[in-house]
Amino acid sequence: MLTALIAWPALAALLLLLVPTRWAKHVALAASLAEFAIALPLWWTFVPAGGMQFQLDVPWIPAWGIRYAVGVDGISLFLVLLTTFLVPLSVLGSYSYITTRERGFYALMLLLTAGMLGVFVSLDLFLFYVMWEVMLIPMYFIIGVWGGENRLYAAIKFFVYTFFGSLLMLVAILALVYLTAQRTGVISFSYAYLMTNPGALGPVAFWLFGAFFLAFAIKVPMFPFHTWLPDAHVEAPTAGSVLLAGILLKMGTYGFLRFAVPFFPQVALHPAVQTAIVVLALVGIIYGGLVAMVQPDFKKLIAYSSVAHLGFVMLGIWALTLQSVQGALLVMINHGISTGALFFLAGMLYERRHSRMIAAFGGIARVVPLLAAVLTLVSLSSIGLPATNGFVGEFLILLGAFRTYPVAATIAAGGVIVAAMYLLPALQRVIYNPLDKPENERLPDLTPRELAVLLPLVACIVWIGVYPKPILRRTEPAALQFIQSVRASAAAMTAGR
């Protein structure tokens, strides 16, 4: 089933190159909907307490101990569902935005889908690395070919940053496998094998963790590795921004949850490392918000707000309480939904006015009431208004983090003020204030197609805000297991030293 999830979009991408250009988007939409239909049954068939599920584990390159191993647990389940949910919306949202080389664009979107899903389901480190790269290249082209004026710069910056991190990660993976093999005599890239045979790595662990940390921290992005993000977001076409924010950033936090922390718990829980990461998370929350506040460009504002949101996730992961980790998993989903919706809306505004500047708008709630209503709701979800999804996640993170780091959680709670300070003024300058620009007087309101893109996201915003239990119930065992295993092995390693 998981293999089908990777194979189907890749095949569909190939298929897409054979169909006439004018069909490309419809075929891509059908293909991505089919992909969602393949993934959706996981919601029901997934057993919350069942650990890693839907596994397939077969040899790939036996000589090097490389296997094709995939599976899903509570941590990756919703990232898989979120990916397959956002892709059809992104395709539909690109219908009028992408007007050149459509076949190539949609083929790359589908290829990107395969790569993203591959990253989330890989249980072999070599496979994970390959998928990480598979995901990187299509995004590079999506930004570099269909982006804005400064697209090349942004694409290269994105590529260099991510590639730099992933090379370090590759070195760390190889070193980890080599060191484990030295001790056990078995060369294996298998996640399960490496987890069950943790070695006393000594000081090397710090270096290996550092390499993983860089790779993932760039992706999150954590301050000060974040400056590729605003450029990439601003230049990327709408669908690129949506998937970049919605899915690609989560690969960083997912990497911490799946690899960096469980592999090196004694490093992750080392007081100096804890302090550093919590401080960087706080800097992300406050600094990201403050810098977002002064952005004249709407997409840049959203980009910096991502730095703040993901700062909450990092805090939640490191606080290692059930509430904070559950909250982190929820915020990863919520950020995909709410920020995805914000980027869709920014794109729709751009298509109407060919400007991303906040100052280009003003007072348009009177002209486009529907768009204004949706933008308001999505903004409120992004600033964490209770009874929207944004609140539930951040509240759990803060509540849980307060048990571990009371001071840090209190500072982070100040982030909710900052969130109101950057998003509400922007909202005001876009939809409220005098309607003083003649160009804005005849803007068309949302089309049925645009509504079809936004309404599923709006529905999720309300649903998760009011009744998140179906998600929490499915992620809880995995979150608990993560916390217990990290705490236990950190304690064991500290004791053994």
Add this chain to the structure above:
Amino acid sequence: MPGSLLDALWLVPALPLAGFVLNGALALTRPGAKRAVSLIGVGVLLLAFAAAAGAVVAFARLPGGEPVVQRYWEWLPVGDLQVHFALQLDRLSAVMILVVTGVGALIHLFSVGYMHDDPGYARYFAYLNLFVFFMLMLVLGASFPVMFVGWEGVGLCSYLLIGFWFNEQINADAGKKAFIVNRIGDVGFLVAMFLLFRATGSLDFGDVFSRAAGTFPPGGALITAITLFLFLGCTGKSAQIPLYTWLPDAMQGPTPVSALIHAATMVTAGVYLVARCGVLFALAPVASAVVAGVGALTALFAATIALKQWDIKRVLAYSTISQLGYMFLGVGTGAHAAGIFHLATHSFFKALLFLGAGSVIHAMHHAYHATHAHDDAQDMRNMGGLRHQLPWTASLMWIATLAISGLPPLAGFFSKDEILSAAFAQGAVRPIWYAFWAMGIAAALLTAFYMTRLMLYTFHGANRTGEGARAHLHEAPWVMTGPLVALGGLTLAGGALNVSPLFGGGTWLHRWLEPVTAAADRLQPAVELSRATEWALVLGAVAVAALGIVGALRLLKPEALVPARLAPPETGLGRVLWKKWYVDELYDAVLVRPVMWLSREVLWKVVDARLVDGLLVNGSAVASRALGWVGSRLQTGEVGFYVVLFVIGVLAVLGAAVR
């Protein structure tokens, strides 16, 4: 069947929510359907009032007065955190839901007339219904997080309604300011929740309050911190020092909104919260003193500003801040019933004053509109002598003015007197309360003065509206005066809710609230005053009120006023008061502008652009350029070719695996 009515408790908030959904849909699809909008908007409020009354009657028949908790679904079930979406009806929330739906229904009805010609009519009622929904969640929530849904929700509606006429920047700014200032307070609420959860392991009211006495040593640092953080939330929502500055600006919203949200209901949420958490505050004497002290200080401070405002609504706004201060003085003293009593009576007479002001503004606006004049319809210098044109409004507002001044036997007299007596009595145990009491008395003097000033300038003396416009001034239609009359009746008789034994009453509200306040009362016993002292206090307070009224009548000369555009600038102390002690300017210079400057000039332009991006990018310039070259080479190729390559690669992986 009493049981079934209690089971329908969910209907009380659900009806306004349904009203929001329906009116919201109409606002987006058929904004012109005003009849349907009015029917839905007012209808759901009347039904909600009926449902609330039914539930309260059914509840009152239950023995013991224990809270009834209705759980609907698990909201945040995470490990040891178990938050249900649950409503709780007890004697305190019973009072609140009746006030909210009752006064709310009257204000909705008034709005039918007031907003009738507004193009955003449907949107207005959608927001107003949504507000009532969140307000009911706030007072019915059975746990801190559910209450917080209402707490931030009413802030949202306040934001939407203050900025209702959003095409004017001053309105949109005011809405934004309200939201952000409230958020500062909300962080206090959040941190208090985190502390409570850490200490007691629960966020349900029932659990927290029953565990409080066993968990927190009285006067301990932890409980003091918790209650102070909670009170920070109250200073935001209920507009107390130092977070009161948003409320005067909130007057940019439609006047019925000011009556409902910024006088009768939402701004009293902080008072409700302190009363609700009475047990916690009783364990923290220092925090209680802070509550009472901030309340007394705010009461006095806001009253001084009200002396010199010309905008009729701004006078009422500062008056509201001041009256909320009394309520906090009451609940901070531990006189919870007195605080809630004043909350209820204030909701009657202040809603009446605001709606009366709305009726005046409505008339002024129409007059100016008809004559195409651009004068300020809210500036009292443009009014004068309106009692001839608006006789109903004038007499009803006089009733409210005498009530807020504290003259017997009107509603405000009984409630204010109870608060001041309780504060004086507390002085015997903690002398600082004598100072609080004195501030309260001084504020009472100013209250009587500025309210008489408002009435004098608006309704008496010669008319300054302008020759042409004067002919167009007229009393509002019955949908507007009707609610005024109803509120006038409540203002006349509302004091009967809790007449003290001094006047032969049975303090009914006090006894009704006893099951809720009992635990706090045990920890913080009230101090009894002798009959003679009580009589002296009462007579003193009445004398002070009378002095204020007579003083205003003697000192102020409405004949000397000129219309606003001809008026000379204020000077001296008058200017300082008119400029609201320059507090907004101070906050702007000390907080707002430095933060903006830091974010823009330092964090963004230096740290982000120069340091992080500059250094990192420059540091890796060589690698960057090399890869850039590779990238640009790839760029020239046919994209499809690379897609093929990639797919082959991916399939090779899968193929090898499945082999």
